[in-house]
Amino acid sequence: MAVRNETGVTEFILLGLSSDPKLQIVYFVLFLMIYLLTIAGNLLIMVTIYVDSELHTPMYFFLSHLSFLDLGFSTVAVPKSLANFVSQSRIISFRDCIAQLFFMHFFGGAECLHLTLMAYDRYVAICNPLRYTTIMSRRICLLLVVSTWVGGLMHGFGQTFPAIQLPFCGPNEIDHFFCDTHALSLLACSRTFFSETADIINSGTLALSSFVVLSISYSYIISTILKIRSAEGRQKAFSTCASHILVVTLFFAPMVFMYMRPSVTFPADKLVSGFYTIITPVLNPFIYTLRNEKVKKSIKRLRGRKGFLCGDAY
Template sequence: MALRNQSTITEFILLGLSTVPHVQALLFVLFLGIYLLTVMGNCMVLLVIRVDCHLHTPMYFFLSHLSFLDLCFSSVTVPKMLENFLSQRKTISVRCCLAQVFFVVLTAGMEGCLLSVMAYDRYAAICHPLLYGQIMSKQLYMQLVWGSWGLGFLDAFINILLAMDLVFCEAHIIHHFSCEMPSILPLSCSDVSRNIIVLLCSVILHGLGSFLLVSLSYARIISTILSISSTTGRSKAFSTCSSHLIAVTLYYGSAVLRHLMPNSGSLMELIFSVQYSVITPMLNPLIYSLKNKEVKAAVRRTLGKYLKQIKCSNKDRSS
């Protein structure tokens, strides 16, 4: 419990995206809208997959976990960001900051693992369509998902366990809108060499490892698609993985660029952070809904079912 006994400061200041009052008001409205869309979009995907039996397949099982994860990912950072837009004192306690770091590492790492699992699922479906049912058995896809959750939790737990021993003495300004491990390590007056080594191992083994799995899966997928002779066949095969490919590009592109940049609080660093932690969780439900015929059909069936129930209940009341 070194944090309680030795730390000379009890809170950090989050500078956020802007310090100009009228800009903060506009940003509050913008990010409130983004957050509401994120919540509604991901809840809609979860509901549709839950109630529509046509979507009870490995692909949509993974998608339901991705939607739940995006909902959590956005909820870790956006509510505090919205609070700071309206607050004069943009502070967060050290303990709350470390808690936010834990959940950011957990959700970000888990999203990378889940995207690699979904890439493997698309590889099995496109490269081995006749054996897909045997390859992607219920036991395997359950193990893949819960294994991803376990790896994400272990990664976050190790990083935050070491961070609990850090002592923060004088520097207390975070040039960011949320607490992330690369942002708080420079503020400590303790020896952070172990923390940096563990963080680098996490990025290399967890982040780059999952990205490598995605890349290998799509290398095989692209090779298989190009070997298909008919244009219609190639188009149909590509359409089954185009939504996931867009989601992977958005997430990994912005996340990698953000973590390659120095922690200076620059505009580009903040933009990339907003992209992968706020915008991507909002876009994923739209990407999978707009580009997926099965999801669109399931949404229509679900809405039709509920509208029919409402009409029946209204008739019963009137009679």
């Protein structure tokens, strides 16, 4: 994508979370610890699923890709924030800002679709167990994952293209810790109706389509689970969906708050943005591993190995 900027603004200043030097050190340590945990947790899940042949099933295949998306999503925003916390200069070039904006929405859009895909996988597993291996074949799983990446690309371009059309003539201070659509729109020196409308339509289409699939999938899932006669069977079925429902809630709730509205600022914006870019990616590995005995046993076996014998991944 060619980045066009016909105005005099060639760089922006990210104001971050605070101008207090002491607080910046606190934020640096906190962000660094969380980011390292994010890397360790998501890499552990990806390696465990790749190495353990017992986890070469569609459910864990999708989980490993979710970990990759979480890792990428967090990496787009956190390293630059860490550098700004310990630097006197918080400058980001116009091109780097646009690139950060694109990749934030690319990974965010792909993860939104991927969580929807995981709901469909649980629907097939619970509502059509006898046909599960046929419906969710390796080829179909690969095509579904590729479709989430294509959807993420389309969402990223859809959010970025209106932003690069905005004229910026100053000021150039972004009241955020990363470049985002709302923050940039507020700095434009002319009306941003097209940009705001495009943002809402793009995000709304993604959110609405995901919500419809999620709602239909879980309506059938809950209906099927309630028909299970044994309490143990119902509990096991609910357990397989509980982690996913929690992750979906943690991801979608702040996203809807941030992007399904016009370009206005609220005091809670930075906190909400920090939640879905920093907190959610580090929570997901713990949510899935702490509630999944199979993954925990695989991690224990992985730690007990003297070396990795990597077979073919699913």
